[in-house]
Amino acid sequence: MEQKLLLSSQLSVHNTLCEVTLNSAALSWRPRGDNTHKRAAGRRYGPLNAAGSQYVPVCEIISVQETEEDCASTGVGKWQKVPQTPVESNQHAFTVSYVERTQKHRWRCGEVTLHCTDRTLCLQWVQAIREQLSLLTIRPKRLLVYINPYGGKHHGKRIYEQKVAPIFSRASISTDVIVTEWANHARDHLKTEAELKKYDGVVCVGGDGMFSEIIHGLISRTQSDSGVDQNLSDETLIPCSLRIGIIPAGSTDCICYATVGSNDPVTSALHIVVGDSQPMDVCSIHHNNTFLRYSVSLLGYGFYGDVLTDSERKRWMGPARYDISGVKTFMSHRYYEGTITFLPADENVGTPRDKLPCRTGCNICSLPSADKQGSRDEESVSDTDRKGVWQVIRGKFLAINAACMSCACPRSPKGLSPSAHLADGTVDLILVRRCSRFDFLRHLLRHTNKDDQFDYPFVEVYRVRQFHFTPRYEETNSELDLREADGSGRKRFFSRICREHPACNCSLVHSSWNCDGEILPHAAIQVRVHCQLIKLFARGIEEHSVFEEPYPLSAI
Ligand SMILES: Nc1ncnc2c1ncn2[C@@H]1O[C@H](COP(=O)(O)OP(=O)(O)OP(=O)(O)O)[C@@H](O)[C@H]1O
Ligand SMILES: CCCCCCCCCCCCC/C=C/[C@@H](O)[C@H](CO)NC(C)=O
Numbered sequence: 001m002e003q004k005l006l007l008s009s010q011l012s013v014h015n016t017l018c019e020v021t022l023n024s025a026a027l028s029w030r031p032r033g034d035n036t037h038k039r040a041a042g043r044r045y046g047p048l049n050a051a052g053s054q055y056v057p058v059c060e061i062i063s064v065q066e067t068e069e070d071c072a073s074t075g076v077g078k079w080q081k082v083p084q085t086p087v088e089s090n091q092h093a094f095t096v097s098y099v100e101r102t103q104k105h106r107w108r109c110g111e112v113t114l115h116c117t118d119r120t121l122c123l124q125w126v127q128a129i130r131e132q133l134s135l136l137t138i139r140p141k142r143l144l145v146y147i148n149p150y151g152g153k154h155h156g157k158r159i160y161e162q163k164v165a166p167i168f169s170r171a172s173i174s175t176d177v178i179v180t181e182w183a184n185h186a187r188d189h190l191k192t193e194a195e196l197k198k199y200d201g202v203v204c205v206g207g208d209g210m211f212s213e214i215i216h217g218l219i220s221r222t223q224s225d226s227g228v229d230q231n232l233s234d235e236t237l238i239p240c241s242l243r244i245g246i247i248p249a250g251s252t253d254c255i256c257y258a259t260v261g262s263n264d265p266v267t268s269a270l271h272i273v274v275g276d277s278q279p280m281d282v283c284s285i286h287h288n289n290t291f292l293r294y295s296v297s298l299l300g301y302g303f304y305g306d307v308l309t310d311s312e313r314k315r316w317m318g319p320a321r322y323d324i325s326g327v328k329t330f331m332s333h334r335y336y337e338g339t340i341t342f343l344p345a346d347e348n349v350g351t352p353r354d355k356l357p358c359r360t361g362c363n364i365c366s367l368p369s370a371d372k373q374g375s376r377d378e379e380s381v382s383d384t385d386r387k388g389v390w391q392v393i394r395g396k397f398l399a400i401n402a403a404c405m406s407c408a409c410p411r412s413p414k415g416l417s418p419s420a421h422l423a424d425g426t427v428d429l430i431l432v433r434r435c436s437r438f439d440f441l442r443h444l445l446r447h448t449n450k451d452d453q454f455d456y457p458f459v460e461v462y463r464v465r466q467f468h469f470t471p472r473y474e475e476t477n478s479e480l481d482l483r484e485a486d487g488s489g490r491k492r493f494f495s496r497i498c499r500e501h502p503a504c505n506c507s508l509v510h511s512s513w514n515c516d517g518e519i520l521p522h523a524a525i526q527v528r529v530h531c532q533l534i535k536l537f538a539r540g541i542e543e544h545s546v547f548e549e550p551y552p553l554s555a556i
């Protein structure tokens with residue numbers, strides 16, 4: 001569709017006189033009389049549109065400001081040369097900052113300066129561009145920021161002050177910043193005190209643990225404001241209205257990595273500025289009708305639970321603690337017995353092995369809500385259509401993992417479940433049965449390369465809407481295999497476990513759940529996915545490479 005022309009002038013860009021145009025979709029420029037893109041002005045700033053002009057989509061402009069050319073430049077804080085050539089001797093100019101894509105899904109703040117013959121024209125351009133930006137109502141204007149000064153390598157505060165605050169201020173976003181003083185400070189502030197009406201979003205600077213605090217605060221607050229009791233496991237939860245931004249400054253940053261494609265603070269800040277919105281599923285975890293926690297990334301029993309338990313004792317080591325505990329846990333090769341019951345997802349959301357990863361504008365996550373899993377409209381669909389049939393699996397497992405999203409992170413770029421979806425209302429349940437140490441190592445190593453980690457006879461994977469886990473030692477008498485009872489059944493059960501772990505003691509009969517990096521107090525849990533309960537300032541991982549056009553050219 002042809003866009004209405006808003007402004008057109010001859011301005012100079014990087015020493016070359018250009019035809020510059022603004023419409024509601026893009027700011028474009030091309031050298032005067034140039035019919036090919038080959039001689040486009042100076043260095044290339046943005047992609048080329050169908051007419052061979054360089055352009056910046058309006059929705060990716062961060063800000064525009066008048067540039068003072070006869071002294072130190074205000075752009076990027078660097079000194080610039082005073083113009084020498086006739087076209088650049090115009091003393092009036094404005095600078096447009098915009099999103100520039102670099103490699104590996106990283107975004108940068110690019111700049112282009114356009115020189116005008118007089119100040120009136122310059123101000124007219126600045127005003128016209130600002131007017132277009134003001135129409136982008138999805139952009140946040142006021143944010144509540146929580147910084148964990150102790151996440152990851154303890155760089156959170158510095159990352160925010162040096163890399164993020166200047167971008168927010170350039171985009172005219174105002175902020176209230178709270179540097180947390182204790183664990184759960186942010187969660188409790190959001191739950192009870194924060195004046196949420198004042199804000200367009202909440203930003204956390206930290207890792208997955210910090211993000212978990214934010215969602216617990218925000219979800220609990222939303223439920224209590226609406227009179228919903230989160231202790232009731234079959235309650236329909238109310239989605240949170242505020243979007244959440246993550247500035248990565250943790251050890252794993254898996255939620256940021258899996259929703260943006262990188263763990264780069266500048267990229268995340270720019271996704272917040274442009275007002276991106278990515279809905280996300282949240283699992284609620286209960287133990288006998290008592291609410292325990294929410295999870296958005298990994299719920300892991302066995303291997304990942306044990307890695308976390310061990311690594312918490314090594315927090316002082318920083319991010320390296322996961323590697324040390326990972327090797328130690330791998331060597332211990334413990335397995336655990338229990339029963340998993342689950343409610344499979346409908347076929348229309350695909351399977352964990354379909355090699356259809358969740359990307360920006362994902363078709364599966366965009367299915368109409370009535371077709372999605374665990375959606376709020378679910379009650380309107382008949383019970384027989386929706387309830388499905390619970391399945392039961394018993395066994396001895398090295399790991400039981402539930403991935404609500406891919407869990408991609410720098411350690412595992414495709415993640416624990418590469419085709420899991422951010423917002424489809426399901427979780428991928430990965431069961432790794434007892435196998436040799438060598439086979440388990442082969443399975444783990446496949447998380448770090450392109451090979452399929454599920455392609456082993458001891459690995460099973462299911463896409464589910466709900467699941468329950470009961471460790472064997474908590475199963476009721478009727479559930480236990482009575483053949484093992486000998487009058488002192490419990491004692492015999494423990495002694496059998498200890499024979500299988502000669503180097504251990506009885507406490508090893510159960511593992512703990514790693515819930516997004518926090519240890520759960522109970523092994524027996526009930527898990528349910530709530531479709532799209534929260535929204536992030538993100539857009540999922542973009543499919544196209546740096547050199548492809550991010551927008552349909554006809555729209556520019
Ligand atoms: N001021 C504080 N003092 C102590 N602990 C804090 C403080 N603020 C937040 N926390 C807690 O620190 C824990 C770890 O924080 P965070 O997630 O930011 O870093 P991380 O654990 O290094 O990273 P990741 O979770 O990505 O592995 C969180 O569980 C959070 O509750
Ligand atoms: C012996 C070689 C082992 C290589 C195995 C690599 C597998 C890496 C898989 C990492 C998945 C991380 C999932 C993220 C979980 C987060 O919720 C949590 C909190 O940050 N992080 C961890 C490490 O528990």
Ligand SMILES: [Ca+2]
Nearest residue numbers: 281404421426
């Ligand atoms: Ca999901």
